[in-house]
Amino acid sequence: AKETATEADTSSVIQNETETTTSGETYKIAMVTDSGDITDQSFNQTTYEACKAFAEANGVDFNYYKPDSDSDEARIAAVDQACAEGYNIIVLPGYLFGATLREESPAYPDVKFIALDMSEADLRGDQTDVDLSEVYNVENTYCAIYQEELPGYMAGYAAVKMGYKHLGFLGGMSVPAVIRYGFGYVQGANAAAVELGIEDEVTVEYAYGGQFYGDADITAAMDTWYSTNGVEVVFACGGGIYTSAAEAAAKVGGKVIGVDSDQAPVIDAYAEGMTITSAMKGLAPTVNTLLSAIVLEDTWADYVGKIDNLGLVSENPEENYVQLPLESTQWCDTFTQDDYKALVASMVAGDITVDNNIETMPETAITVNDLGNIK
Amino acid sequence: MNKKEKKSLLRNGAFQSLIASLACILIGLLVGYIVLLLINPAGAGKAIISILKNFMYYPTKVKALQYFGSTLVKTAPLLLCSLSVLFAYKVGLFNIGAAGQYVAGAGACLYCALAWNLPWYVCILAAVVVGAALAAISGLLKAYCNVNEVISCIMLNWIALYVVNMLLSTVKDASSPYSESLTAKNPGALIPSAGLSALFANNKYVTIALPLAVVVAILVWVLLEKTKLGYELKATGLNKQAAKYCGMREKYNIILTMAISGALAGMGAAFFYLTGVEQWAVTQTSVPGMGFNGIAAAFLGGLHPIGAIFSSYFIQHITSGGAYVDKSMYCAQISDLISALIIYLCGFVFFFKLWLNRVLDKRDEKRAAQGQKGGEA
Amino acid sequence: MCERGRGKVTLENYAIEMLGITKRFPGIVANDNITLQLKKGEIHALLGENGAGKSTLMSVLFGLYQPEEGEIRKDGKKVEIKDPNDANDLGIGMVHQHFKLVECFSVLDNIILGVETTKGGFLQKDEARKKVMALSEKYGLQVEPDALIEDITVGMQQRTEILKMLYRDNEILIFDEPTAVLTPQEIQELMSIMKNLAAEGKSILFITHKLAEIMQVSDRCTVLRKGKYVGTVETKDTTPEKLSAMMVGRNVSFAVEKKDAKPGEVVLDIQGMTVASKRHKNNAVNNVSMQVRRGEIVCIAGIDGNGQTEFVYGLSGLEPLKSGTIKLNGEDITHAPIRKRSMMGMSHIPEDRHKHGLVLDYTLENNMVLQRYFEPQFTNKAGFLKKKEIHSYAERLIEQYDVRSGQGPVTLARSMSGGNQQKAIIAREIDKNPELLIAVQPTRGLDVGAIEYIHSQLVAQRDAGKGVLLISLELDEVMNVSDRILVMYEGEIVGEFDPKKVTVEELGLYMAGAKKGGGKNE
Amino acid sequence: MLLLIQYTLIFASVLILVALGGCFSEHSGVINIGLEGIMVMGALGGALMLKFVPATVPAIVMIVLVIAAAVLVGMLYSLLLAVAAINFKADQTLAGTALNLLGTAAAVVIVRAINMAESKDNVSSTITYIESKKAFLVRIGGFEFNWFMLIAAVALVVSYIVLYKTKFGLRLRACGEHPQAADSVGINVYKMRYAGVLISGMLGGLGGIVYITAGVSEWKFENGVAGFGFLALAVMIFGQWKPVNIGFAALLFGLFRALSNVYTGFPALVALKLPSTIYNMLPYIISLVVLAFTSGKSRAPKAEGIPYDKGQR
Numbered sequence A: 001a002k003e004t005a006t007e008a009d010t011s012s013v014i015q016n017e018t019e020t021t022t023s024g025e026t027y028k029i030a031m032v033t034d035s036g037d038i039t040d041q042s043f044n045q046t047t048y049e050a051c052k053a054f055a056e057a058n059g060v061d062f063n064y065y066k067p068d069s070d071s072d073e074a075r076i077a078a079v080d081q082a083c084a085e086g087y088n089i090i091v092l093p094g095y096l097f098g099a100t101l102r103e104e105s106p107a108y109p110d111v112k113f114i115a116l117d118m119s120e121a122d123l124r125g126d127q128t129d130v131d132l133s134e135v136y137n138v139e140n141t142y143c144a145i146y147q148e149e150l151p152g153y154m155a156g157y158a159a160v161k162m163g164y165k166h167l168g169f170l171g172g173m174s175v176p177a178v179i180r181y182g183f184g185y186v187q188g189a190n191a192a193a194v195e196l197g198i199e200d201e202v203t204v205e206y207a208y209g210g211q212f213y214g215d216a217d218i219t220a221a222m223d224t225w226y227s228t229n230g231v232e233v234v235f236a237c238g239g240g241i242y243t244s245a246a247e248a249a250a251k252v253g254g255k256v257i258g259v260d261s262d263q264a265p266v267i268d269a270y271a272e273g274m275t276i277t278s279a280m281k282g283l284a285p286t287v288n289t290l291l292s293a294i295v296l297e298d299t300w301a302d303y304v305g306k307i308d309n310l311g312l313v314s315e316n317p318e319e320n321y322v323q324l325p326l327e328s329t330q331w332c333d334t335f336t337q338d339d340y341k342a343l344v345a346s347m348v349a350g351d352i353t354v355d356n357n358i359e360t361m362p363e364t365a366i367t368v369n370d371l372g373n374i375k
Numbered sequence B: 001m002n003k004k005e006k007k008s009l010l011r012n013g014a015f016q017s018l019i020a021s022l023a024c025i026l027i028g029l030l031v032g033y034i035v036l037l038l039i040n041p042a043g044a045g046k047a048i049i050s051i052l053k054n055f056m057y058y059p060t061k062v063k064a065l066q067y068f069g070s071t072l073v074k075t076a077p078l079l080l081c082s083l084s085v086l087f088a089y090k091v092g093l094f095n096i097g098a099a100g101q102y103v104a105g106a107g108a109c110l111y112c113a114l115a116w117n118l119p120w121y122v123c124i125l126a127a128v129v130v131g132a133a134l135a136a137i138s139g140l141l142k143a144y145c146n147v148n149e150v151i152s153c154i155m156l157n158w159i160a161l162y163v164v165n166m167l168l169s170t171v172k173d174a175s176s177p178y179s180e181s182l183t184a185k186n187p188g189a190l191i192p193s194a195g196l197s198a199l200f201a202n203n204k205y206v207t208i209a210l211p212l213a214v215v216v217a218i219l220v221w222v223l224l225e226k227t228k229l230g231y232e233l234k235a236t237g238l239n240k241q242a243a244k245y246c247g248m249r250e251k252y253n254i255i256l257t258m259a260i261s262g263a264l265a266g267m268g269a270a271f272f273y274l275t276g277v278e279q280w281a282v283t284q285t286s287v288p289g290m291g292f293n294g295i296a297a298a299f300l301g302g303l304h305p306i307g308a309i310f311s312s313y314f315i316q317h318i319t320s321g322g323a324y325v326d327k328s329m330y331c332a333q334i335s336d337l338i339s340a341l342i343i344y345l346c347g348f349v350f351f352f353k354l355w356l357n358r359v360l361d362k363r364d365e366k367r368a369a370q371g372q373k374g375g376e377a
Numbered sequence C: 001m002c003e004r005g006r007g008k009v010t011l012e013n014y015a016i017e018m019l020g021i022t023k024r025f026p027g028i029v030a031n032d033n034i035t036l037q038l039k040k041g042e043i044h045a046l047l048g049e050n051g052a053g054k055s056t057l058m059s060v061l062f063g064l065y066q067p068e069e070g071e072i073r074k075d076g077k078k079v080e081i082k083d084p085n086d087a088n089d090l091g092i093g094m095v096h097q098h099f100k101l102v103e104c105f106s107v108l109d110n111i112i113l114g115v116e117t118t119k120g121g122f123l124q125k126d127e128a129r130k131k132v133m134a135l136s137e138k139y140g141l142q143v144e145p146d147a148l149i150e151d152i153t154v155g156m157q158q159r160t161e162i163l164k165m166l167y168r169d170n171e172i173l174i175f176d177e178p179t180a181v182l183t184p185q186e187i188q189e190l191m192s193i194m195k196n197l198a199a200e201g202k203s204i205l206f207i208t209h210k211l212a213e214i215m216q217v218s219d220r221c222t223v224l225r226k227g228k229y230v231g232t233v234e235t236k237d238t239t240p241e242k243l244s245a246m247m248v249g250r251n252v253s254f255a256v257e258k259k260d261a262k263p264g265e266v267v268l269d270i271q272g273m274t275v276a277s278k279r280h281k282n283n284a285v286n287n288v289s290m291q292v293r294r295g296e297i298v299c300i301a302g303i304d305g306n307g308q309t310e311f312v313y314g315l316s317g318l319e320p321l322k323s324g325t326i327k328l329n330g331e332d333i334t335h336a337p338i339r340k341r342s343m344m345g346m347s348h349i350p351e352d353r354h355k356h357g358l359v360l361d362y363t364l365e366n367n368m369v370l371q372r373y374f375e376p377q378f379t380n381k382a383g384f385l386k387k388k389e390i391h392s393y394a395e396r397l398i399e400q401y402d403v404r405s406g407q408g409p410v411t412l413a414r415s416m417s418g419g420n421q422q423k424a425i426i427a428r429e430i431d432k433n434p435e436l437l438i439a440v441q442p443t444r445g446l447d448v449g450a451i452e453y454i455h456s457q458l459v460a461q462r463d464a465g466k467g468v469l470l471i472s473l474e475l476d477e478v479m480n481v482s483d484r485i486l487v488m489y490e491g492e493i494v495g496e497f498d499p500k501k502v503t504v505e506e507l508g509l510y511m512a513g514a515k516k517g518g519g520k521n522e
Numbered sequence D: 001m002l003l004l005i006q007y008t009l010i011f012a013s014v015l016i017l018v019a020l021g022g023c024f025s026e027h028s029g030v031i032n033i034g035l036e037g038i039m040v041m042g043a044l045g046g047a048l049m050l051k052f053v054p055a056t057v058p059a060i061v062m063i064v065l066v067i068a069a070a071v072l073v074g075m076l077y078s079l080l081l082a083v084a085a086i087n088f089k090a091d092q093t094l095a096g097t098a099l100n101l102l103g104t105a106a107a108v109v110i111v112r113a114i115n116m117a118e119s120k121d122n123v124s125s126t127i128t129y130i131e132s133k134k135a136f137l138v139r140i141g142g143f144e145f146n147w148f149m150l151i152a153a154v155a156l157v158v159s160y161i162v163l164y165k166t167k168f169g170l171r172l173r174a175c176g177e178h179p180q181a182a183d184s185v186g187i188n189v190y191k192m193r194y195a196g197v198l199i200s201g202m203l204g205g206l207g208g209i210v211y212i213t214a215g216v217s218e219w220k221f222e223n224g225v226a227g228f229g230f231l232a233l234a235v236m237i238f239g240q241w242k243p244v245n246i247g248f249a250a251l252l253f254g255l256f257r258a259l260s261n262v263y264t265g266f267p268a269l270v271a272l273k274l275p276s277t278i279y280n281m282l283p284y285i286i287s288l289v290v291l292a293f294t295s296g297k298s299r300a301p302k303a304e305g306i307p308y309d310k311g312q313r
């Protein structure tokens, strides 16, 4: 009943809007970037592209907003601005929007909020003891968080299985999503090594760049990894930071693992076949699902108020929210597609569990050199 | 007769600064507009308007008020930075280090607030002291080693940034690159609003920092123009040797000047970060622009503390206004561009005044000459 | 007296004629319809009070300023001199009052600067060096071509300036107050050099405030007053008295008339003062002991650079002593800060008025209270300045000491003539009503009118029972003003004399270090 | 080890070029705080060239074109400083600061405009030049030689000769030391100062492109040049305004910069566990300390920062 009520006044507010969609409702979609830009080659960009694609496909009005500084105040201002311009579906990618949701979701009951990468903890901020419904407006907000540790695990597992013994992890900034990827990666590599009984041969260099873009300094560090320390493959995890990894890899024919989306096309621009795989999470699908739920199918009610923890749902990898790309991954006979499918299956089945804590580096049999922030 | 009045008005320094500043603003906006036109003629007009409208962009009174508040909140630190710059400048020192002292101040007040849970006034004090200390280093270097303050300040800007990043990493959120939120960790460190926020649609960031900033501006003016200390400091700035000759402690004065200047910048940081409006990102790789914009505001304000109040507001106004530019056509940096242009143009102000006076002099001489001729004949 | 130049147009061949030149500066007519005619091979002196317009006129001739009216002729032909290049092409060279030499360049580099000989853009210094050495031989201008300017004496710097002109084969040479900065010996050298040059057929314009020099070298002399042309006279049929009358418009007395001194008790007592030197290892001032009594003018004579400057720095507190004690009115002030000394009644007219004496970018009124702005009469308890009092105080001093400036108390000190800048300082220091007045080269670069005035002020202070310590490089000043003469040589007092009982020659010997352990000729 | 050398050299090249730029400007009497901004603009010029010239052209052509672009843009941009500081007697520090702020802002605006003109969605301020950049690199074993290293070395030698062995240099330095003197011997101080500033624009611009191609194949102009212009300033002072010393200073600073990134290749340093922030901070601290000891008798051009005005004496 509540939902329909919401629907009702939603429509009532926006009657005067011009845009109409197939469902007869009138929607305007806005996206607000967290601190980066929609070209951060990361979740902002993925989200933007998904929204845009959907909007164009369905003739819905769409625009994006960028906060003028990296602060809650600015993010809230951006949402205010979007709402003031009559946008009533607001997509917020990134864990930074917790405070924004706390403030704005109650303030605009008729606007629908879709928050990605938003865990309960992020949402609660410091209000740990009160009931969630008092923290934010459960009647117009949907949150999703991804189990990045899973694709991270798969990537690490795959890399070692493919025969790489000296791995590297280059994170952007040490933010939750990135950490989950990283720790998953380490666990995966460890599992594979143990499986093959080569714990003592496998090493992981682990570091964060402290920024989401590459530059001479980070490239220098990567050069050291590839050329001096003999690292074979680096999981470049965070926005444009892969550029430095790819730069260095290209010089010595090293390998790189992409992140978030299938980055093979981008990274291979540096050298053919550089990308052995990508640890993907399904931002785009989620965006699509929800936008269509609202705009096309009127099934928003099924989602609103939830904080989904998106990960593995099916034995069929492609139906999952987290996966490795089937086509661009460099399958080989030590790690075939079937091995991958098997892996997914056993993960779904729960035979394999991946720890998702982001406080401490997972215990491993293999050596992990934690270099912390290298810049 | 009225000729005379016109002349006296044109001769008036304050009036000259005013025209000059307005000219800078106009030209700056004009160039900005042209740039917009070049990029995309369609929305140029709309864009420049929304930059100028800033918060007035909101149809509803409430929101408008609220964001007027936000603009003011950011004006306070800018004002203090510009005071820092102009104070030093009046005393013959170019404190390009305001940026770094601002950083140091931010580091100090946030650390006191988050690591030691100290109340807001103590945190402000800490920021002031640390800012002063950092600037005093430049002062010391100039007084005793005659190191050009501009250079030492630039070095210290970077050092301050790196150190503060390291320091605040110890009080940052476990899972994000930001210093912990004051509201959560230590609300006592938030500068009280004393009911001011009510005036701005409960914009909780509006605090007594605003009136305080204005008061400081006035104090700076009094100190410079009316007091013995101001006289001494200016003398020292203009001629170190002469100051020594007539018994002023010239080294001490140079250091004192820098210290005061740094204190102002540090206070600016406190007035910003202790409102909780923004957290410090320990991954910052460049010094926040506040100090540099302070230079702009200082010169745009005709190097007058009271003028600085208005110029600071203006600069902040267009900076905030940049957020309302349609991102699908232009980028927010347009307003950075404009304020940068304005700084640049401020460089021409002195020449403008010089030129104006020359013109006036010429005119008067001509008059005088004619007068003489008349007399002889 | 001849009429205004426009009238008698040239029949004799003049090297340079400046006809009816007028040059205005904001608020002042620096040159008002001035005519100056320079014959070939003559030494032509230009005389006038401070701010009379001499430098300006020369700057016009040298192309630094453009005159509003009037024309310049070379060998009877009208010429345009827009900048120093034009002047150079016309063979006009100038030795500026404040030398225009690049401190960190070598003498040679300074000489060739602007007229370098190059091969493919690269400097070729060898010929240049030969030519310079030849010139310095010919005119007896010793220089070390490779020494840096900052390391050589003022005298050699000036010789460099002269060589600069000769190197450019200039025919017309302008000297703006060349002697203001030279020691007596150096002055004599310069005089003979100028004579040689004239003998070589070069024409010389020579600005100075010292009538003796004019009488000694010049053939003719043109006098300016307050920017106006007064007249031109043959030196041989005029006298210093006539000249100064022309220049100031009244008779000036050179012999400072003063009653005998009646020395009272000791004001200043210095024992074994030693001051380290910035430039060399051994001390600049070495174990100097001396006293100044009330009612006497003690003069420290000596050639520039024999420690006088450091001596005064030590005495006034600008530099710390290495050893020794200073007592003012019996109280030990050896380690007292400058402010304390000043408040205890020490006044100091500094050697360099631009460096120490004034804040050039402050107004005259602010400069007038530089030594006492903190006194209750100018600052209230809360630390606020009393602007009105300061203004009226400045007005009083300007009135009383006849300091001339564009806009009175609110004039920028920078824009005042050096002579008046000096007067302002003297007014400030004397009006403090000191116990001890230290005057370092107080008349440097000033005109006879100003000099007379300043000397009379010193004497007045003495007669008022103050102690006066005068440091001077100019022997006639030393002889005229002082009651007691101490000669300083290489940082030590080498002799004490009574001006009435000693000759200039004898003093000169002591100053040159030829004689030592000066017998107290009582 | 090779890596350390390689990165030391490339960072040093940037610093040498830019510091020499500052050196020329200051010897002419104009303080150039704006090097940072000039670098950004030069980088922009070069980057656009890299972007638009097909990567297929022969390396030498590419190199020449890119350098030309960077140099040209750098010079044009430095004109802003020249006009303000020389003709209009603006406060040089102020003008320089404006140049810095303007540089980044303008670059971002321009690049975005271009990107958006190409594709509506690409609002990034990034320029990519993966292929075309390869023209600058020559692999010699493990060592990646960059033509800019050579250019920087040449620039160093040439600057020394120009400053101390030519008529131009003599006059330039005279203008920085005692413009009135220069003027009185008929040297056009304004022209000389223009020359000085333009040269600094040239070298600064070059330094800019070298910096953004040093380690990466795409550059996001929002990031400016991360304070390298200021670091170069430090190098210049550290080098006491003398080309040769500047060379050494640059190598030293370059070494620290490189160390902060490749120290993971040296177990000893890894063991130290120093945060790389320290390495980044060191150059600034060192130059401060050095300044403290050398500035007493600093060789800074005497008249630098003082606008020249014929009337004044």
Ligand SMILES: Nc1ncnc2c1ncn2[C@@H]1O[C@H](COP(=O)(O)OP(=O)(O)OP(=O)(O)O)[C@@H](O)[C@H]1O
Binding pocket: C025, C026, C028, C029, C030, C048, C049, C050, C051, C052, C053, C054, C055, C056, C057, C415, C416, C417, C418, C419, C445, D311, D312
């Ligand atoms: N550049 C200038 N701007 C304004 N006024 C000037 C300038 N140069 C000279 N004056 C003024 O013009 C008058 C004449 O100056 P000038 O230099 O000719 O005097 P002078 O005869 O050389 O004096 P002195 O004997 O002290 O050298 C002075 O009152 C001086 O203040």
Ligand SMILES: Nc1ncnc2c1ncn2[C@@H]1O[C@H](COP(=O)(O)OP(=O)(O)OP(=O)(O)O)[C@@H](O)[C@H]1O
Binding pocket: C050, C051, C055, C056, C097, C098, C177, C180, C414, C415, C416, C417, C418, C419, C444, C445, C446, D311, D312, D313
């Ligand atoms: N820019 C200026 N504005 C106003 N007056 C000036 C300016 N420059 C010089 N003057 C004045 O013009 C006169 C001529 O200057 P000049 O340096 O020749 O003589 P001076 O200053 O008296 O030096 P000195 O004291 O050694 O004679 C001086 O009185 C000086 O104060």
Ligand SMILES: [Mg+2]
Binding pocket: C054, C055, C056, C097, C176, C177
């Ligand atoms: Mg003169």
Ligand SMILES: [Mg+2]
Binding pocket: C050, C097, C177, C418, C419, C445, C446
């Ligand atoms: Mg004079």
